[in-house]
Amino acid sequence: MRLVNLIAARYAAPVDLDAYVAERRGEWNRLDALTRRRGLSAAEADELVLLYQRAATHLSVVRSHSPDPILLASLSQLVIAGRSAVTGGRRFSWRPVGRFFTTTLPLELYRARRWWLAVTALNLLVGGALMAYFAAHPEIVETFVPAATAERLVNEDFVSYYSEFQAQNFAANVWTHNAMIAGQCLASGVLILPVLWVLAYNLFNIGLVGGLMIGAGHGETFFVYILPHGFLELTAIFVAAGVGLRIGWAWISPGPHRTRGRALAERARAGMLVALGLVAMLLVSGILEAYVTPSGWPDAIRIGIGFVVWLAFLGYALVLGGAADRRGESSEPDHLPAELPTA
Template sequence: MDLDAYVAEHDGEWRRLEQLSRGRRLSPAEVDELLALYQRATTHLSVVRSRSPDPILVARLSRLVLTARATITGGRRLRLADAGRFVTHGFPRAVYRAWPWWSGVAVAFCALTAFLMSWVSTHPESAAAFIGEERARSLVESEFAGYYTEFLPASFAFHLWTHNAWLAAQCLASGVLIVPVIWLLWQNALNIGVVGGVMIDHGSADQFFGLITPHGLLELTGIFVAAGVGLRVGWAWIAPGPDRTRGRALAETAREGMVVAVGLIGLFAISALVEALVTPSPLPTALRIGIGATVWLAFLGYVIVLGARPRPEPADAD
């Protein structure tokens, strides 16, 4: 096949198809023309691939066919109104619907962490077993407080944001297996419990709670939400209910989990800013805790008020 002659013969059709695929509103006649040119372009692509697979021409026709197909099928574009509905309806509603799960996770996590703190603070030998005596002294003297001032606020906030978002993603993605979520929660409870117990045992409880509370309220709530929604996805597979198949129950709860995952990106960005800017600031401890508590209560109010509000039309995670 003479490739140059083939391109010269059909180049006008391809250019016209490219013009019609640019996303503008088409008249009925242009829609018919688009469909006809799309069908011809798919044939041209097949011919070129089978007879003279020039990589540049194949790439051009593949891109052209994919763009035209997207125009024909009418792929839905993200609009500002969609983002607004996500913020005011989608995310808070998905979080509110799962509140028994993440509230239960919060209660169990806090109870376990409090027990570990109490045990470590009243049994000093346990701290040595967990982290060693030298590490415990270093933690009290400088390491714990120094963690919040070691890096520049911007880089520290970005690190916190990505770390917490990744942890939440793990909880949501592994929720169908149940056990990985419980393991992740146990690791975090153990870490906080041991560190808190060591600080309390050495008379630094005010420093520990003064530094961890401002950002910890919102940050841990985000982790609780991710873990609770992940466990809810797993339970939907185990007990789908009388009116749903396992596949349907898993798909519906997993879609809501994806909504929560996107929303938590914003939550962790806020908690990272609080941890990087408020927690290590020279403000009085009461004021720093007050700022953190205000942000945390604002999030809970946002979820309760907007999430419980009835929708005027049927809505789902899609």
């Protein structure tokens, strides 16, 4: 009732509109009362729909005649309350969250698998070649890393980097850093070239450091400290890059029966779903890097943990995602807003 009284009290308009409001005040009072009830009979539900339709029309009429923003806001609030009562508000449920992680995310990872698996394979080949080249040509390494810096990196900094900060702080730091790189790959995917630049830059750095460590006879140390978290971390970056390139390719080759705009929108939406999954994926890799990599456990255990987690991701994306695809699942929400009744 306060809402309706505010409408009447704040109304400052010509006589015809004043009469318009006075004539319909009873309907608004009734609509306001029905929206506040939790249980409605069938007759009251029908009345609610009818009054909501009328109030929506009244709002349109008042909006075209009244410049008073408070009046319009008050009547709009009444219409919104009526719409919410008609359509029914959705209560929070964990079901969509569960469906996202069991169906939606693995399905989109599976559908984009050709892109991120190709990116992974290409980066592994090029990265291995760069490491071998830099390990065999230390004079080339010196053009990028001064001898004193290289010696300190090999003997101290590479290992101490993983235990320099408290584990929880280090995990948060690498999580946000890697998330930023993944975000760059996804956000710039529509332009394609920036993704290739990000990949090339990170690949060069990994190849340079790996080649330096291998050439100095510390190759085992390099792989022991890279692999426990690197399996999952690098795969996450490659997934982001592959999905980003897939988005960019959509406007180059949209496919039959689709406009470039529609293809780009569909791929971008799928990319955003994968981005949500990468947040969790990179969190796991950050925990591995902060707690497992510098743990001092036997090398086989550290590497084995990282390898098992990586295999679990591949099974999640390829096996679970493939099953969802064969079932004909969709990544579209399982509920869409109901069509609102209109006057």
